Every structure is written in structure tokens, then in C-alpha cells.
Amino acid sequence: MLLKILISSIFSLLFFLHFLHGFDIKVSSKEENLQVHLTTNLMKQCYPTVKSSYLITDSQENSLYMNFYTVVGTITLFEQSKNFTSNLKKKSPISSVIMSLRSSSKLEEALIDAKWRAFNQFFIILDGGDTNNGCDNAKSFLMEAWRNDILKAVFLCWNYQKQIPQLYSFNPFNRYAPMSWEKVAVVPAINGHPWTLFVQNYDTGIATCESLFFDRTSDLGRYIIKFGLFNLPPFLSYKNISGVATINGYNYEIIKLLVKELNATLVIDEVAAVLGRFDNATTRGLLWRVAKGKVDLTMNSLILRAVSKSAEITYPFHGAGLSAISQNRLSPGHDSQLFSFLPPSIFALLFITCILVFFLLLYLFKDPYSRNVVAIVLLLLNLPTPSTPITTNGRIIFGATLLGFTITNVIIQAKMDTVMSILNTEQNIENIEDINNLNYTVLTRRGILSQTLEANGVTNIKLVPHYISCSQLERHEAFVGVEYILRTHLTDTCHMSKHPIVPGLFVSYYTRSNWPIYPKINKKLLMLFEGDLTRYISDKVLREYYVPNFQEVERYQVITLQHMEYAFYFFVGSSLMSLIVFFVELVITIA
Incomplete structure (x- = not known):
């Protein structure tokens, strides 16, 4: 009797457990079908023209995975795998992304090396984990989305307490949202900046499509933007004296104006030693820091180059x-070539020497080579004179002078021939x-x-x-x-x-890849460039820096006494010898 009762109890228990399991399956299936229904309704009402979407999921058992073709006709599906690889190769741009993951920590893994990312995309995020979670994980999913540079995103869920569908969104810069949104919480996020969570009830009949992905970048609320730079005067000059940093230059003026327009905060991440390359971590240059996301925006304007997905480039604003x-x-005019090689001081010294020799021979030795003062110029220019001295003393003095001037004339003419012939060719x-x-x-x-x-x-x-x-x-x-x-x-x-x-060639500013603020930055810069304000700042900075910073060498080498020292040594020696001969003859005559 007891055995029958025991067997009957076991069968009853098994039947009850089977009933509960079947009920749980129905409830779970109902909740999963509800996610499919809400997603389908949202896409059809707000985005009926979307023809290409991504579904990101980490479970093949997900109801969206099995029913996604009913949401959008053309899709690219990410199946469960380590790298979230795509099965289909789509050439058309992806405008919408639906994410259904069992944990918010999976979001970063799904977006690694996501070459399909674009700034005009919007994200619809669902909790693909326990169906009983409801809207509990809205903040964690959206916060993780923002940490991965997703700005246009909503979290779609079913609120079990109110028994209504809800949409969650966020503003990472300020507390603004359209009137249909209600503020839920304000928490610190990236760099400690306030991050505001919003919610609104989702009416499947009248979807608030216009305010779904509202503009968040009109006022950044003093949000910190990390800038990278390297010294390149006059367009960007950075100095740190006794711990006080000083920045000036054309690029700084533009960036300062841009930051003011966006109501952001400018922070210098690090001053790079070199520009570097995107793929070179050895030098840790500016481009490498941009590619690794260590800086948001370059303060230097850079020449456009092939960047792939290593960085984003702004509107090209300046020819480069x-x-x-x-x-x-280019040789100077012939009238200035003589004095380029023969300075006035050297010319004056030669002319005075000619005068002294002329009057010395005329009045002291009584043996002139000419009695016409014009003959001084003939000797200076190494031209034939009317006559020559007769006495030995006069001939020695005149010969030494003539020989010295001949050597000097050869040097000068050789230099002039060089500049007038070789340099002209x-x-x-x-x-x-x-x-x-x-x-x-x-x-x-x-x-x-x-x-x-x-x-x-x-x-x-x-x-x-x-x-x-x-x-x-x-x-x-x-x-x-x-x-x-x-x-x-x-x-x-x-x-x-x-x-x-x-x-x-043109120059522009570089930002890190997929930076959410990039479209707003690009638009603001474009307005500044088209308003010709940057040209005014550029001209102003160039005028300030248009001063020779280097002591240039002389274009042509100026002849000095050093170049003709041997000729003058010979001239002085000959004159001294003639003077000795003169005194010897004078002594003999007196004796």
C-alpha cells in the first residue's frame, strides 16, 4: 500500500514539474516574441525606408536571430563566434544596427575592428539575456555603448512593473532632451563628466520618431576634449617655462575659437616629439596617438594622406x-657687381696709394711718370701711362706699385668674370x-x-x-x-x-576614428573656413612671424685685405727696397 502511494506521488510530482517547465517555456517564448514585435514595429513606423541593417547577437537561439528577416528584408547577420564575423559581404552602407546581447560587456567585443561603422548609423539595443531583466540593464548597456563611441542609440525593453514598453536614451554632454523624454539619473562617465539617462514610454501606435535620436552635440557642456600636438612654429608653438604652459600660433587660434563655439574644455594630452606614423609605436608620434585613440583631435593642421580607418579627417581648408x-x-645688376666684390674701403685705399705714389715721384724724386693728375686713374685701373720714371729709384717705386695693382686687378677681374658668367648660367x-x-x-x-x-x-x-x-x-x-x-x-x-x-595638396585636422563629436567638429570648422575667418587669423599670425630667424651668409664673398695680402706684402717690400736704395744713393752723392 505504501509503495503504491509513493509511486503515485512521484508521478504527480513529475507531472507538476513538466507543467511548470512548459509554462516557463511559453512565458519565455512570449517575452522573446514581444521583443521581436516591438523591434519590428519601431523599424516599420520610424524607418520604413531602411533596406540594410546589422543584427549583432551572441546567441543563435535568440528570437531576433530567428525572426530578423521579418524586421528588415535585407540584413547582414553576425552569428555567435569569437570575432563576430559577418556571413554576408554588403557593399551598401549600413544605416541601422540592432544589438541583442546577453551582457553589456559583450558590446565592446562585438565592435572590435568594426569597419562597417559610420557616423549616420543608429543603434537599437536589446537585452538578450534573461527575459526577466526587463529594463533593469538599460543604464549599463547604454553606458557601455557610449564608452565605445556610440552616440545615436536607444535601449528598447518591456517594463514589467508598469506592463508597458519603454525606450531609454542618454545625453553624455548636458541634461538636455526633447520634452517626450524624462530624466532618470545623472552619473559620472568618461573623465568624470556628467552622463544623463532618459526614458519615455513607447506607444506602438504613435511612435515619437522625430525625437528618438535627438542632437546632443549643440552644447558639449564643458566636455573635455583631449588634444595632441607637436611644435611647428609659427602655426603651433608650445613652451613650458617653470611649469607654466604657453601655446600660440595659427592652429591654436582656430582650435581655441572652435572649443569656445562648442562649449568644450581644451586639455593637452601630451606634446609629441614627432609627427610619426599611424602604425609606428616606436616614436610614439602624434599620428600613432590619434590611431590608438589616446587623443581626440590634433591641434596641428596636417596634410591630407591615406588614413584608412586609423583616423577621421576634417574638411580640407587650406592649400598646402x-x-x-x-x-x-640670381646675379645682381652690373652696376652693383663691382662693389659686391670690392667694398668702398678697399677701393679708397687703392686710390689713396695711387695719389701718394704720383705726388711722391712728382715732387720728392722729381721723376714723375706723368704731370697730368688724370694719370692717377690710369694707374688705378692698371692702364698704360704716358711715360715711366727715368731714375732707378723712381722705376723701383713705380714698378712695385704697378706690379701690386696688376695682381690686385687680376684677382678682382677673375672674381667679376665668375659672377658675370658662371652664376648667370x-x-x-x-x-x-x-x-x-x-x-x-x-x-x-x-x-x-x-x-x-x-x-x-x-x-x-x-x-x-x-x-x-x-x-x-x-x-x-x-x-x-x-x-x-x-x-x-x-x-x-x-x-x-x-x-x-x-x-x-591640402591640410585638415585629424580626429580619432569613430569619434562621435567628429561630425559637429567638421561642420563648425567648415562654417569658420567658409566665413574666411581662418584666412584673417592666418595672415595675422604670418605677419607676426615673418621675421628672419636666421643669420644668412653673404650671397657673394666680399674681397678684403686678406685676399690680397701677398700683393700688398710685395708692394710694401718693394717700396721699402726702393727707399733703401734712395738713401744709399743720397749718402753716396753727399760724400
């Missing part, structure tokens, strides 16, 4: 053609072909500058770490750099090509 500077090879660099044709060695900086020159057929390239001036260049060397920077290095002894040798 490459030009060349070299030592000026030399040519300055005016285009890219001149660099190779005239056998120039091109000095330039590593990176986009050297790569551009190599692509244009320049072979003899020497890399230098910074911009240099004409005084540091040899005769057959030229420095190639960005035109508007080279203009600040010009002096009277420099030659700069009249037109860029490599035109068609």
Missing part, C-alpha cells in the same frame, strides 16, 4: 602645395623637373613630404628632422616643404619657387 627654397643664384628651381636636371640634393622631412617627392620622380632625397633655412644649405642643395610654412623662413638670400612644385 610643396615648394623649394635654395640659395639665391646657373638656374634656380622653379618646377619639379629642375631638381633632377640641375642635380640638386633635396632635403625634406620624413613622411608625406618624402613620399610625395618620390612619387613625383625625385631620387636624390636626404631626410632631415626639421625645417631648415637657406644658411644651412650648400650650393646644390634645396629644402622642400609646405609652401605656407616656407614663407616664414624666407630672407633676402633665399630663392623660393614662384609656384608650388607639387600643387594640389
Whole structure:
């Protein structure tokens, strides 16, 4: 009897457990179907024209996974895998992303190396875990979305307490939201900045589509923007004296105005030593810091280059053609060539010597080579004189003077022949072909500058770490750099090509990849550029810095006494010898 009762109880218990399990399956299935229904309704009412979407899920048993074709006809599906790889290769841009993950921690894993990301995308996030969670995890999912640079996102859920569907959203910058949203909480997020969570009831009949993804970037509420920079005067100059940082230059003026317009806070992350490359961590240059997301925006304006997904680039606002500077090879006018090699002081010394010799022979030795004062000029110019002295003393003095002036004249004429013939045949660099044709060695900086020159057929390239001036260049060397920077290095002894040798380059600012504020930054910069305000600031800064910072060498070498020292030594020695002979003869005559 007891055995029958025991067996009957066991069967009753098993039947009850089977009933509960079936009920739980029905409830879970009902809740999962509710997620499908809410998502389908939201997409159809607010975005009926969307033809291409992503579904990100970490479970093949997810109801959205099995019913997603009913939501949007054309999809790309991420199945459960380590890398969340895509099954379908879509060429059309993805405008919407639906995420159903069992944990908010999975969100970062799903977005690693997400090359399909775009700024116009919106995200609909659902809790793919326990169906009893309801809306409890709204804050954690949305906070994780913001930490992964997702700004246009809503969390769709079913509120079990109120038995209504709800939408959650957030504003990471300030406490603003349209009237349909109700503030839930304000918590600290990235860099401790206040992050506001909002909620609204979702009416499946009248969806508030217009305010679903409202603009959050009109006022950043003093949000911290991390800037990266490296020294490049006059456009950006950074100094730290006794712990006090000072920044000035054209780029700083633009960035300061931009930060003010956005109501943001400017923070310098680190001053990079070099520009570097996106994929080079050795130098830890500025581009590498941008690619790794360590800085939000570069304070330096940089030449456009192939960036792939390493960074975002703003609207190109300034021409940046490459030009060349070299030592000026244009000879001066013929009227100034003489005094370029023969300074007035040397000419005066020679002229005084001619006068002294003339009057010495005329009045002291009574043996002149001419009684006409004009003959002084003939001797100075090393031209034939009317006659020569007769006495030995006179001939010695006259011969020594004539020989000294002949040697001096040879030196001067040789120098003048050089500048009037050889330098006139030399040519300055005016285009890219001149660099190779005239056998120039091109000095330039590593990176986009050297790569551009190599692509244009320049072979003899020497890399230098910074911009240099004409005084540091040899005769057959030229420095190639960005035109508007080279203009600040010009002096009277420099030659700069009249037109860029490599035109068609532009500069812009770089931001980290997928930075949510990038569209607003780009729009604000575009407004500044089109308003011509940047040109005013640029001209103002250039005027301040357009001062030669280097002491250039003389264009032509000036002849000094040192160049003619041997001629003067011979002249003085000959004069001394003639003076000794004169006194010897005088003594003999008196005796």
C-alpha cells in the first residue's frame, strides 16, 4: 500500500514539474516574441525606408536571430563566434544596427575592428539575456555603448512593473532632451563628466520618431576634449617655462575659437616629439596617438594622406602645395657687381696709394711718370701711362706699385668674370623637373613630404628632422616643404619657387576614428573656413612671424685685405727696397 502511494506521488510530482517547465517555456517564448514585435514595429513606423541593417547577437537561439528577416528584408547577420564575423559581404552602407546581447560587456567585443561603422548609423539595443531583466540593464548597456563611441542609440525593453514598453536614451554632454523624454539619473562617465539617462514610454501606435535620436552635440557642456600636438612654429608653438604652459600660433587660434563655439574644455594630452606614423609605436608620434585613440583631435593642421580607418579627417581648408627654397643664384645688376666684390674701403685705399705714389715721384724724386693728375686713374685701373720714371729709384717705386695693382686687378677681374658668367648660367628651381636636371640634393622631412617627392620622380632625397633655412644649405642643395610654412623662413638670400612644385595638396585636422563629436567638429570648422575667418587669423599670425630667424651668409664673398695680402706684402717690400736704395744713393752723392 505504501509503495503504491509513493509511486503515485512521484508521478504527480513529475507531472507538476513538466507543467511548470512548459509554462516557463511559453512565458519565455512570449517575452522573446514581444521583443521581436516591438523591434519590428519601431523599424516599420520610424524607418520604413531602411533596406540594410546589422543584427549583432551572441546567441543563435535568440528570437531576433530567428525572426530578423521579418524586421528588415535585407540584413547582414553576425552569428555567435569569437570575432563576430559577418556571413554576408554588403557593399551598401549600413544605416541601422540592432544589438541583442546577453551582457553589456559583450558590446565592446562585438565592435572590435568594426569597419562597417559610420557616423549616420543608429543603434537599437536589446537585452538578450534573461527575459526577466526587463529594463533593469538599460543604464549599463547604454553606458557601455557610449564608452565605445556610440552616440545615436536607444535601449528598447518591456517594463514589467508598469506592463508597458519603454525606450531609454542618454545625453553624455548636458541634461538636455526633447520634452517626450524624462530624466532618470545623472552619473559620472568618461573623465568624470556628467552622463544623463532618459526614458519615455513607447506607444506602438504613435511612435515619437522625430525625437528618438535627438542632437546632443549643440552644447558639449564643458566636455573635455583631449588634444595632441607637436611644435611647428609659427602655426603651433608650445613652451613650458617653470611649469607654466604657453601655446600660440595659427592652429591654436582656430582650435581655441572652435572649443569656445562648442562649449568644450581644451586639455593637452601630451606634446609629441614627432609627427610619426599611424602604425609606428616606436616614436610614439602624434599620428600613432590619434590611431590608438589616446587623443581626440590634433591641434596641428596636417596634410591630407591615406588614413584608412586609423583616423577621421576634417574638411580640407587650406592649400598646402610643396615648394623649394635654395640659395639665391640670381646675379645682381652690373652696376652693383663691382662693389659686391670690392667694398668702398678697399677701393679708397687703392686710390689713396695711387695719389701718394704720383705726388711722391712728382715732387720728392722729381721723376714723375706723368704731370697730368688724370694719370692717377690710369694707374688705378692698371692702364698704360704716358711715360715711366727715368731714375732707378723712381722705376723701383713705380714698378712695385704697378706690379701690386696688376695682381690686385687680376684677382678682382677673375672674381667679376665668375659672377658675370658662371652664376648667370646657373638656374634656380622653379618646377619639379629642375631638381633632377640641375642635380640638386633635396632635403625634406620624413613622411608625406618624402613620399610625395618620390612619387613625383625625385631620387636624390636626404631626410632631415626639421625645417631648415637657406644658411644651412650648400650650393646644390634645396629644402622642400609646405609652401605656407616656407614663407616664414624666407630672407633676402633665399630663392623660393614662384609656384608650388607639387600643387594640389591640402591640410585638415585629424580626429580619432569613430569619434562621435567628429561630425559637429567638421561642420563648425567648415562654417569658420567658409566665413574666411581662418584666412584673417592666418595672415595675422604670418605677419607676426615673418621675421628672419636666421643669420644668412653673404650671397657673394666680399674681397678684403686678406685676399690680397701677398700683393700688398710685395708692394710694401718693394717700396721699402726702393727707399733703401734712395738713401744709399743720397749718402753716396753727399760724400
